[in-house]
Structure formats: C-alpha cells, structure tokens
Amino acid sequence: MSDLLERLRGRGWRMTSQRRVVAEVLDGDHVHLTADEVHARAVQRLPEISRATVYNTLRELVTLDEVIEVSTDGRAKRYDPNAHHPHQHLVCSRCGTIRDVHPTGDPLAALPEEERFGFTMSEVEVTYRGLCPSCA
Amino acid sequence: MSDLLERLRGRGWRMTSQRRVVAEVLDGDHVHLTADEVHARAVQRLPEISRATVYNTLRELVTLDEVIEVSTDGRAKRYDPNAHHPHQHLVCSRCGTIRDVHPTGDPLAALPEEERFGFTMSEVEVTYRGLCPSCA
DNA sequence: TTAGTTGCAAAGGCTTTGCACGCGC
DNA sequence: GCGCGTGCAAAGCCTTTGCAACTAA
Numbered sequence: 001m002s003d004l005l006e007r008l009r010g011r012g013w014r015m016t017s018q019r020r021v022v023a024e025v026l027d028g029d030h031v032h033l034t035a036d037e038v039h040a041r042a043v044q045r046l047p048e049i050s051r052a053t054v055y056n057t058l059r060e061l062v063t064l065d066e067v068i069e070v071s072t073d074g075r076a077k078r079y080d081p082n083a084h085h086p087h088q089h090l091v092c093s094r095c096g097t098i099r100d101v102h103p104t105g106d107p108l109a110a111l112p113e114e115e116r117f118g119f120t121m122s123e124v125e126v127t128y129r130g131l132c133p134s135c136a
Numbered sequence: 137m138s139d140l141l142e143r144l145r146g147r148g149w150r151m152t153s154q155r156r157v158v159a160e161v162l163d164g165d166h167v168h169l170t171a172d173e174v175h176a177r178a179v180q181r182l183p184e185i186s187r188a189t190v191y192n193t194l195r196e197l198v199t200l201d202e203v204i205e206v207s208t209d210g211r212a213k214r215y216d217p218n219a220h221h222p223h224q225h226l227v228c229s230r231c232g233t234i235r236d237v238h239p240t241g242d243p244l245a246a247l248p249e250e251e252r253f254g255f256t257m258s259e260v261e262v263t264y265r266g267l268c269p270s271c272a
Numbered sequence: 273t274t275a276g277t278t279g280c281a282a283a284g285g286c287t288t289t290g291c292a293c294g295c296g297c
Numbered sequence: 298g299c300g301c302g303t304g305c306a307a308a309g310c311c312t313t314t315g316c317a318a319c320t321a322a
Contacts, residue, residue: 014296017304035287047149050304055287057302071209074312076286088261092268107262118269125224126243127261132228132235133254150321154276171312186279192310193277210287210312 003027004066004081010065021046022057025079026067033097034076072096090119139163140202141218147200157182158193161219168234172210196233208232226255 004024009015023043027031033041048052058079061067068080070089075096080089082100090099090111101115108124142160147152161171161177169177175190194215195205204216206225211232216225218236226235226247237239238253 005209016296025211042305047314052288052305053303059288067165068203069209071207072247073205073207074213076283077210078244086265090264090266092271094240094271097268097271101264101308102244103262103264111264116266118272119266120272121264121266123265125263125265126241128226128237128247128255128257129229129253129259129261130226130252131230132233135228135233136254136256150276152321154278184279188280188313195313210310223292 002051006067013064016051017046018053019057020040021049022054025063026061026079029082030100031082032070032080032100036076038079038115040115070098073100090115090117092119093122142147143202144188144200149200153182154178154185154189157185158190159197162197164216165218167237168206168216169213170214172212174215208234215266226251227257229258232265 005020008019008023011062014075018045021042022038024045025038035051035058037050038058039051042055058067058069061079062069066081066082066083070078070080070091072078072091073093073096073136077098078098080098080100087100087102088107090101090107091097099117099119101111103109103111103115111121139198140163141156143160144155157178158174160181160207161174171183171187171191171194174194175185175187177184182195194203194205198217202217202219204219206214206216206227208227209229209230214232216233216234216236223238226237227233234254235253237247239245239246239247239251243262247257267270
C-alpha cells in the first residue's frame with residue numbers, strides 16, 4: 001500500500017480512482033516523472049484518465065506539500081514524491097533526468113563519487129527562495 | 137559604453153542595431169529581465185525590433201556564456217548579464233523577482249540580513265548540474 | 273558579394289481553464 | 298443530494314522555426 005495514499009486519506013482527501021492511480025504512480029523513491037509520464041503510466045491502470053485531471057491532481061499534491069515540483073530549464077516540470085526527507089537534486093543539463101542526492105559537508109564541494117550516479121559534474125547552483133517585500 | 141557590447145565586439149560578434157540594443161538593455165548589475173521585458177525596453181530604442189530577434193539574440197548570448205539564463209518555476213525565464221562574477225540567486229516564490237546574493241560561509245545557513253533585500257526567507261535549494269551517463 | 277541576421281506569422285510544447293456531466297461522501 | 302472531481306476541447310503563455318528580404322563586413 002502506498003505511503004502517499006495513506007497520508008492523503010488521513011488528510012481527508014476526497015478519494016477517486018483517478019487520484020488513487022496518480023498517487024500510486026508517484027509512490028516510491030527516486031521518482032521524478034513529468035506530468036506527461038505520470039499520465040502515461042496512469043493510463044495503463046485507468047485508460048480513461050485525462051491529462052487535465054493529472055495536471056489538476058499534481059498541482060494539488062504540490063499545494064499539499066506531498067510532492068515537490070522541480071523545474072529544470074525550459075523543460076516540463078518533474079514531480080518528486082520524496083517531500084518528507086530533505087535532499088538535493090542532480091540534474092542532467094541535456095535530457096533533464098533527475099537524481100536525488102544527499103551531500104554531506106560543504107554543499108558547494110564536488111559531489112562524492114558514490115553520489116554522482118555516473119554524471120559528469122559541471123556546476124552547483126544555490127537558490128534562496130522567499131517572498132519579496134511587495135509580495136510578503 | 138556597455139561592457140557587454142565591448143566584449144561581444146571583441147569576440148567578433150556581428151553587430152547589428154538590434155543586437156546592440158539588446159546588449160545595451162541587458163548591460164548593468166542586478167538586471168534580471170524576462171525576454172518580454174527585454175523586448176519592451178528594446179522597442180523604446182528601436183521600434184521595429186521583433187520578439188523573435190530578441191529571443192534569438194538572448195539564446196546566443198547564453199550560448200556565448202555572456203548571459204545566464206535563470207528559470208524560476210513555470211514562469212518565463214530571466215536573463216542575467218552578470219555572468220562574470222559568481223553569485224547565487226534570491227527568488228520571490230510569488231512574483232519571480234530575482235536578486236543577486238553573495239553569501240559567505242555555509243551556503244545552507246540563513247542569508248545575512250544585508251543580503252536579504254527585505255525578503256522573507258523560506259528555503260534554500262541546491263542543484264548540481266552535469267551530464268548523465270547516457271548523455272555524456 | 274555573401275553568409276549571417278531579421279521580421280513575420282505560424283507552429284510547438286507545456287499547462288490551465290470553462291463548462292457540462294458524474295461520482296464520493 | 299450536494300459539492301467536489303472529471304473529461305473534453307479550447308485557450309494561454311512562453312518560445313522556437315521556416316522562409317523571404319535585408320545588411321554588416
């Protein structure tokens with residue numbers, strides 16, 4: 001049984017077959033699917049599910065802080081259900097593939113070998129997020 | 137005279153009035169305009185300049201590593217001409233406004249007061265970029 | 273001269289939206 | 298039954314592209 005599903009039920013989320021399937025597709029570690037990929041997998045279990053519903057559901061999961069939305073360049077956003085354990089992302093600049101990493105020590109130092117997943121490293125980027133004075 | 141323009145000329149970049157205007161609009165510190173904003177300002181100096189040319193020129197400046205492309209969420213990308221001095225970004229989660237910051241010490245620590253520009257801080261995100269095994 | 277640049281308009285990728293129907297609670 | 302969720306198709310935003318006309322070097 002899906003952990004994600006479990007939590008959502010607990011939060012009184014109205015359960016439908018579409019939502020169940022989306023939550024099931026997202027459940028697990030190292031999952032970083034685009035909306036379209038989620039839809040493709042969802043369709044295998046529930047052929048009538050629409051893209052709009054997948055988008056709506058993903059948006060809601062992000063709002064509920066159950067899924068993290070990761071934007072990579074101009075590419076389609078990816079959805080990461082691993083919202084409960086802090087981690088960083090290793091992103092392929094060419095195809096957009098994402099891996100979770102958990103660097104220890106100085107975040108700006110090179111990633112340790114076992115956290116590189118065979119990637120050729122090129123840069124580290126730090127982004128601080130918050131609300132600007134006019135939006136706060 | 138624009139530093140950016142200067143450098144581009146030095147690199148043998150073919151100079152046209154459109155390119156000159158785009159480079160002039162981008163020149164300076166703390167500039168983080170969207171393509172559309174660049175176009176709007178460019179039009180004030182050169183009314184006939186097209187959006188396509190602005191996009192083409194921006195893409196080229198990014199390729200030349202003279203401008204950094206910053207993607208924030210699903211919003212329009214912003215272009216940062218400050219490509220020569222390493223720095224990080226402070227991004228407003230609501231309106232997408234960007235500020236350059238130069239944190240010292242632990243990047244994951246809270247930003248010092250004088251680097252917050254009045255922002256309400258909420259999170260720090262580290263992204264490692266490179267090429268995955270299949271793309272390398 | 274001539275290869276590189278521009279403008280236009282159309283297409284394209286990703287995502288959201290309006291509305292009528294359907295279903296969980 | 299009520300109100301939220303769904304599906305469809307259309308629209309929207311941002312960006313790229315094809316192509317004929319133009320221009321810097």
